[in-house]
Amino acid sequence: xxxxxxxxxxxxxxxxxxxxxxxxxxxxxxxxxxxxxxxxxxxxxxxxxxxxxxxxxxxxxxxxxxxxxxxxxx
Amino acid sequence: xxxxxxxxxxxxxxxxxxxxxxxxxxxxxxxxxxxxxxxxxxxxxxxxxxxxxxxxxxxxxxxxxxxxxxxxxxxxxxxxxxxxxxxxxxxxxxxxxxxxxxxxxxxxxxxxxxxxxxxxxxxxxxxxxxxxxxxxxxxxxxxxxxxxxxxxxxxxxxxxxxxxxxxxxxxxxxxxxxxxxxxxxxxxxxxxxxxxxxxxxxxxxxxxxxxxxxxxxxxxxxxxxxxxxxxxxxxxxxxxxxxxxxxxxxxxxxxxxxxxxxxxxxxxxxxxxxxxxxxxxxxxxxxxxxxxxxxxxxxxxxxxxxxxxxxxxxxxxxxxxxxxxxxxxxxxxxxxxxxxxxxxxxxxxxxxxxxxxxxxxxxxxxxxxxxxxxxxxxxxxxxxxxxxxxxxxxx
Numbered sequence: 001x002x003x004x005x006x007x008x009x010x011x012x013x014x015x016x017x018x019x020x021x022x023x024x025x026x027x028x029x030x031x032x033x034x035x036x037x038x039x040x041x042x043x044x045x046x047x048x049x050x051x052x053x054x055x056x057x058x059x060x061x062x063x064x065x066x067x068x069x070x071x072x073x074x
Numbered sequence: 075x076x077x078x079x080x081x082x083x084x085x086x087x088x089x090x091x092x093x094x095x096x097x098x099x100x101x102x103x104x105x106x107x108x109x110x111x112x113x114x115x116x117x118x119x120x121x122x123x124x125x126x127x128x129x130x131x132x133x134x135x136x137x138x139x140x141x142x143x144x145x146x147x148x149x150x151x152x153x154x155x156x157x158x159x160x161x162x163x164x165x166x167x168x169x170x171x172x173x174x175x176x177x178x179x180x181x182x183x184x185x186x187x188x189x190x191x192x193x194x195x196x197x198x199x200x201x202x203x204x205x206x207x208x209x210x211x212x213x214x215x216x217x218x219x220x221x222x223x224x225x226x227x228x229x230x231x232x233x234x235x236x237x238x239x240x241x242x243x244x245x246x247x248x249x250x251x252x253x254x255x256x257x258x259x260x261x262x263x264x265x266x267x268x269x270x271x272x273x274x275x276x277x278x279x280x281x282x283x284x285x286x287x288x289x290x291x292x293x294x295x296x297x298x299x300x301x302x303x304x305x306x307x308x309x310x311x312x313x314x315x316x317x318x319x320x321x322x323x324x325x326x327x328x329x330x331x332x333x334x335x336x337x338x339x340x341x342x343x344x345x346x347x348x349x350x351x352x353x354x355x356x357x358x359x360x361x362x363x364x365x366x367x368x369x370x371x372x373x374x375x376x377x378x379x380x381x382x383x384x385x386x387x388x389x390x391x392x393x394x395x396x397x398x399x400x401x402x403x404x405x406x407x408x409x410x411x412x413x414x415x416x417x418x419x420x421x422x423x424x425x426x427x428x429x430x431x432x433x434x435x436x437x438x439x440x441x442x443x444x445x446x447x448x449x450x451x452x453x454x455x456x457x458x459x460x461x462x463x464x465x466x467x468x469x
Contacts, residue, residue: 011170011173011415011417012173012174012177012180012181012419013411013417013418013419013421014180014181014182014185014421014422015417017181017182017183018182018422018425019406025183026181026182026183028178028181029174029177029178030174030177030178030180030181031174031177049406052407053406053407055129055130055412055413055414055415055417056130056414056415056417057130
């Protein structure tokens, strides 16, 4: 799994830090910071959810298996 | 086509439920034509996926001054004539530059540092209400003052001037008269222009206004307009959600009991309340700057697009039994705060305020109940932030 957060695209909504704490955080300017580039288990699921909920499209969470989870609202 | 497109937005009948006709619109196509308050034809987006796709599309503009911008209320009409736009009416790159100036005050970390302060404000408001009642007006005595004090402190807007703010804001956001709204808006803006000038004289001034005044990063005029619009956006919505949230919870006593029994349960419950109420349809309005092909239709450049969360958040493909209030469901994918680059700047502040307020309310007043049936509460007109202006309660 590879995780990227693009500060140029980020609008600082904080959804990633709220959804997947430990994987994502905000720097003091409010922009995305990746804390763990290769989370596993529950953190990995939360990272995928954060990607789906991110309003700006700043997150890239690519899974090794190519699996993508659709989790909005469920 | 034999009939004129339906009017949108429509009026709520019961203030804590969407307009009855919206259920039918959800059964129709993902995009359809509607008629705005001003009589324009515009596109209505009725589904979750299309709503999210469009709210992220850079070909949709938020600039109220653009020809064809959908005028859904007197308030939007007033914004179309304003030379300067606040954040909500800006496009990139100006939008992103200004949003980033405000972000440091709204990060999850900074918001969570405010917890003790918010708890104190919540409990002081409840102390006052308990000292004077029963009965009480839960909107006037609790739902309104709590977020108002919180946002005043965050911005550095003097609480002593709250009577002026509240009176002028009410005249601006509730009026059906462009003249009255224009006058109230001018008074508020003049007040904040003066405040910015004052803050420039005092280094280390309070709050967001004090932090940015005189730094050269933002003009005085833009800072004044931003402060005014953050003051309004920062409390009007949260006050509505605290009061409507309380109504929904009182209407569902079993779920309220379950939330009270489990301190963690308020977190998903607040997300479900946000989904279920979806009070801010008026924020998700755009105009196309180029032709956009989506779902078999073409939105032409210059056409208005309405993307109401009250429809997307009840898309049955995404939220099972969407008309059922289920405080235990995972509603976290809702777009009650919008989506795309304009998603609510203060969403994590709003979440925390709602969690604290709706927990403390029943901790302090376990026997709280409405003195009128929910369906007798007066809804606000379509096009406004949905909510109530009075909530009679006793205990």
